[in-house]
Amino acid sequence: MSGSIRGREIFLQCDDLSLRRASKGLVLETTVATMPITTKSLQRLTPLTVILTVCLLAAPLFPAPMANMDREHLLVHFEMTTQMVAELVHGLSPAQLEYKASPDRWSIREVVSHLAVAEPDYWREIQTALKTAPDMNTKKSAATDADIMWYGIDRVVHTKTGGGHEKVDTYKDLGEALGKFQGLRSTMIDYIKTTNDDLRAHSFGDYGQVIDCWQWMLEISTHAERHIQQIREIKNDPNFPKK
Numbered sequence: 069m070s071g072s073i074r075g076r077e078i079f080l081q082c083d084d085l086s087l088r089r090a091s092k093g094l095v096l097e098t099t100v101a102t103m104p105i106t107t108k109s110l111q112r113l114t115p116l117t118v119i120l121t122v123c124l125l126a127a128p129l130f131p132a133p134m135a136n137m138d139r140e141h142l143l144v145h146f147e148m149t150t151q152m153v154a155e156l157v158h159g160l161s162p163a164q165l166e167y168k169a170s171p172d173r174w175s176i177r178e179v180v181s182h183l184a185v186a187e188p189d190y191w192r193e194i195q196t197a198l199k200t201a202p203d204m205n206t207k208k209s210a211a212t213d214a215d216i217m218w219y220g221i222d223r224v225v226h227t228k229t230g231g232g233h234e235k236v237d238t239y240k241d242l243g244e245a246l247g248k249f250q251g252l253r254s255t256m257i258d259y260i261k262t263t264n265d266d267l268r269a270h271s272f273g274d275y276g277q278v279i280d281c282w283q284w285m286l287e288i289s290t291h292a293e294r295h296i297q298q299i300r301e302i303k304n305d306p307n308f309p310k311k
Contacts, residue, residue: 133264138282142260142289149292150253153180156299157242163309165242169302176302177245178236179295184248185238190288191252193274197281202269210277213286220290223297256288 157165157176165177174182239245267282279287302308 134267134282138268139260142282142285143257145286145289145293146253146257146260149289149296150250150257152296153183153249153292153299154246156296156303157246160242161309161311164303164311167302167305167307167309169305169307173302174236174298176299177239177242179299179302180242180249181236181239181245183292183295184245185236186291187249187252187256187288190284190291191256194272194281194284194288197272197274197284198265198267198270200270202266203271204269204280207271207278209279209283211279211283213283216279216283216286216290219287220293221297223294223301256285260285 157180160176166175168175239248265281267285268280270281271278272281272284273279
């Protein structure tokens with residue numbers, strides 16, 4: 069739609085305007101040609117035309133859906149880390165799952181248990197943030213997208229887990245922990261594929277610095293990537309059981 073004002077005339081140009089109410093199975097389609105709207109012509113407009121015109125003019129006021137590139141980046145990263153966790157633990161023996169390089173380190177089973185405990189909290193937190201009014205137009209993210217990506221790769225700096233997410237014995241069985249992790253991942257991946265939420269428009273600051281909700285969604289996956297690196301470190305330990 070494009071609009072311009074020439075004297076007292078407002079020109080609207082719309083092509084293949086489609087109003088869909090898919091949830092109720094209703095579809096209304098119409099085509100509006102380029103037309104001048106004057107004071108006299110407004111008097112001849114039907115109520116439906118007035119409603120359509122108001123909706124078209126008001127549309128930019130509503131939040132835009134997630135950009136295609138943002139959606140694709142999230143989807144690829146979530147699918148990647150979900151698959152990696154499953155592949156890294158597949159076929160491991162009980163001795164391998166419970167092996168610790170030192171008493172203060174986690175075992176592979178504990179790492180997966182941590183993910184199964186932490187990600188439901190992260191998911192609830194982002195849902196809460198998205199229920200608030202969009203506010204990133206008045207804020208600046210404390211991190212770049214590249215910073216969020218690097219967080220998943222760089223394990224030079226180790227951080228101590230807190231907030232209840234350190235309760236790695238919540239799931240004593242790897243199969244149960246992995247099932248919980250994969251079940252929520254399925255929900256989040258479906259959300260990424262289908263949502264019209266504008267994650268970039270909402271801020272997230274539950275852990276100190278403000279970032280946008282798209283970045284936090286990505287950080288859920290890069291957080292898992294950090295623990296994927298951790299699992300690899302455990303498996304590469306020289307004393308890791310052969311079987």
